[in-house]
Amino acid sequence: MSKPPRVITIAGSAAGGSAGIQADLKTFQELDVYGMSVVTAIVARHPETNNNVHPQSLEAIEAQFATAVKQVGLDAIKTGMLFSKEVIDNVAGLIDGASINTLVIDPVMVGKLDSKLLEDDAIDSLKTKLLPNATIITPNMPEASYLLDGREIKHVADLKQAAIDLHELGPRYVLVKGGRLEGPAVDVLYDGETLATFEAPRIDTVNTSGAGCTYSAAITAYIANGYSVLEAVRSAKSFVTTAIEYGFSYTKMVGPTYHAAPRTHGEAHEIKVN
Ligand code: PXL
Secondary structure, rough: OOOOOOEEEEEEEEHHHHHHHHHHHHHHOOOOOEEEEEEEEEEEOOOOOOEEEOOOOOOHHHHEEEEEHHHOOEEEEOOOOOOHHHHHEEEEEHHHOOOOEEEEEEOOOOOOOOOOEEEEHHHHHHHHHHHHHEEOOOOEHHHHHHHHOOOOOHHHHHHHHHHHHOOOOOOEEEEEOOOOOOOOOEEEEEOOEEEEEEEOOOOOOOOOHHHHHHHHHHHHHHHOOOOOOHHHHHHHHHHHHHHOOOOHHHHHOOEEOOEEEEEEOOOOOEEEEE
C-alpha cells in the first residue's frame, strides 16, 4: 500500500471545531494526507473568567513536534495561530531543524469571532524568522495590511501590489486572499515574476468561520500530494468554496464551513485563473 504524505499543523485549537487545528485536520483527512498537530494555544472562552486564549508551554509545543517527527516523520508543515513572539521564535527553530521542503504559513491574527490570535510584539519575529522560509504565505486583506504597516487594501489592484511587496519578505509565493472584497472572491498569487488571479463566485452566507484555515490546509495537502503551488491554490480554492457553500450554524453564532461538502456534495467549483 502506498502511504499518504505526512502533514503537520502547528496552530491553535479551536474548541468549537470550525477553525484552527480542527479545521486543518478535517481538511487533511478529506484530502488524503496523514494529519498531525502541535497545539500552540487553546482558543475557548471561559464563561466566568471570559479568558479566551490559553497558551501552551514551550515544553508542550516542543514535545508535540518531537513526537510527530519521531513516530511518523514529516513531509509538509502548515502554521496557523502562533500567538506570541516566544512561540514564533521557538517554532521557527523547530522548523529550521526539520529541513522540510513544504512550509505553508497562514499569518493568523484575528479570528472571526474577534479573538486576538497574535500579540502585537510578535509581528517582527513573524516577518523575519518565519515568512522568509515559507513556500507560500496566505494572508487575508487585514493581515496583508498589517504586515505592510497598515496600508489600505480595498481593491484587486491593492491585493496585487500587496502580494508584490510581501514577496520582498522572502517567501517563494504570496497569496493575498480577497475574501473581503465586494463582488467575486478574487485572490492574487505572486511568485516573484508573475501575478495570477483566482476567481470564485461570492457565496451569500455568514457561516465562514475557519474558511481561511481550511483554504491554507487544503493548499498544504495538495502540495504534499504533488501538485504545483498554482494547481494547489486552484484546487484548494475550489475545495473551500464548496465548504463555504454548504456552511451552516447550529446556533445563533457564526457557523463553520462544511469540510466534508466537497466529498458529500460532489460538484467542484470552477475557479477562473488569469
Ligand atoms: O480563523 C482563524 C482562527 C485560527 N486559529 C484558531 C482560531 C481561529 C478563529 O477563531 O480559533 C485557533
